[in-house]
Amino acid sequence: MKILKLPKTNFKLFMEGLQNYGEVHVPKRKSNQSFVFGPMENTSEIAMDYLRTINPPKKYFFKPKDTLFNFSSTKGFTEVIEDSDKKIVLFGLHPCDIHGLKILDIVFGTNYPDKYYFARRKNVVVIGLSCMPDDKCFCRSMGTDATEDGFDLFLSELKSSYLLTVGSSIGDDISTDFKHLLAEVSKKDTNEYLKIRKERKNRFTLSLDTSDLPYILELQRESEVWEELGKKCLCCGSCSMVCPTCSCFNVYDIQNLITDSGERVRQWDSCLFKDYAVVAGGHNFRVNRADRVRNRYYDKQNGFVSQYGKPSCTGCGRCIQYCPTKIHVVEVFNKVRGEA
Ligand code: SF4
Numbered sequence: 308m309k310i311l312k313l314p315k316t317n318f319k320l321f322m323e324g325l326q327n328y329g330e331v332h333v334p335k336r337k338s339n340q341s342f343v344f345g346p347m348e349n350t351s352e353i354a355m356d357y358l359r360t361i362n363p364p365k366k367y368f369f370k371p372k373d374t375l376f377n378f379s380s381t382k383g384f385t386e387v388i389e390d391s392d393k394k395i396v397l398f399g400l401h402p403c404d405i406h407g408l409k410i411l412d413i414v415f416g417t418n419y420p421d422k423y424y425f426a427r428r429k430n431v432v433v434i435g436l437s438c439m440p441d442d443k444c445f446c447r448s449m450g451t452d453a454t455e456d457g458f459d460l461f462l463s464e465l466k467s468s469y470l471l472t473v474g475s476s477i478g479d480d481i482s483t484d485f486k487h488l489l490a491e492v493s494k495k496d497t498n499e500y501l502k503i504r505k506e507r508k509n510r511f512t513l514s515l516d517t518s519d520l521p522y523i524l525e526l527q528r529e530s531e532v533w534e535e536l537g538k539k540c541l542c543c544g545s546c547s548m549v550c551p552t553c554s555c556f557n558v559y560d561i562q563n564l565i566t567d568s569g570e571r572v573r574q575w576d577s578c579l580f581k582d583y584a585v586v587a588g589g590h591n592f593r594v595n596r597a598d599r600v601r602n603r604y605y606d607k608q609n610g611f612v613s614q615y616g617k618p619s620c621t622g623c624g625r626c627i628q629y630c631p632t633k634i635h636v637v638e639v640f641n642k643v644r645g646e647a
Pocket residue numbers: 539540541542543544545546547579600629630631632633634
């Protein structure tokens with residue numbers, strides 16, 4: 308692993324130079340407390356102090372609405388993979404969101420690799436950025452507060468510079484191209500990094516006890532907690548949409564009866580929506596809101612663990628921030644444990 312130093316005085320030149328590697332996308336302020344990833348028009352609009360964007364980076368690879376192919380009675384099927392050749396430099400991902408992408412890589416890469424997802428994934432340079440947690444972050448409990456892989460470059464902020472970690476061969480190419488902007492890491496930098504690291508560790512105020520959680524969930528399938536939660540949850544799907552690892556989708560056709568043609572579309576869906584589990588014949592496997600909300604919690608902390616050996620929650624806090632009825636994922640699991 309190669310670690311160099313980028314003085315803050317060179318940051319603007321660094322960001323402008325990244326445009327040689329693709330369209331640079333950065334976190335930008337949308338309103339006072341809201342941030343989004345979007346194309347960089349100017350380096351001054353990069354929200355270096357952002358903590359979480361509304362939509363996670365999954366939108367670049369697993370698009371909210373995606374045409375899979377066109378069809379017509381005369382031409383047959385024509386495959387469409389939008390943006391498959393578009394080079395993007397995605398700057399500013401915090402460690403939890405990098406872990407989110409690593410989880411999606413498993414979801415879309417196991418058994419039946421999803422060519423739409425990976426056609427875009429291979430073209431994106433990922434540049435991580437360090438952060439300081441707020442009262443909604445519990446990534447430390449989920450083991451996603453730091454990452455040693457899943458990025459091409461990673462910037463850890465110090466007072467007047469960034470430590471720049473190289474995580475891939477493309478990251479190495481970029482660091483070589485920008486060597487005139489970079490310097491060696493000094494002992495003083497290392498000490499400063501260790502001090503900030505300690506401060507960050509002490510800033511976490513929210514934690515989730517994940518020890519034996521899948522086991523407790525197995526025992527608590529019929530707990531009254533789920534009925535109570537079902538009364539409070541609107542099943543609006545907001546938590547699914549903002550979640551970096553939720554990947555439910557619906558597939559449908561849009562047909563033009565006049566031209567005898569159409570397109571097949573994949574669109575984000577949510578297991579919290581009432582018709583998500585409807586099958587042929589009209590039977591619904593999860594007709595009650597309590598069943599649906601329980602299903603989501605079990606998928607994150609029980610089902611994914613059984614299947615892939617780790618939970619599919621990164622502790623990013625988005626579902627806490629954007630739930631209209633203030634349902635708090637950590638409080639729910641504490642109740643399931645009988646500790647709240
Ligand atoms: S955001 Fe809140 S109310 Fe909406 S589905 Fe999720 S838990 Fe339920």
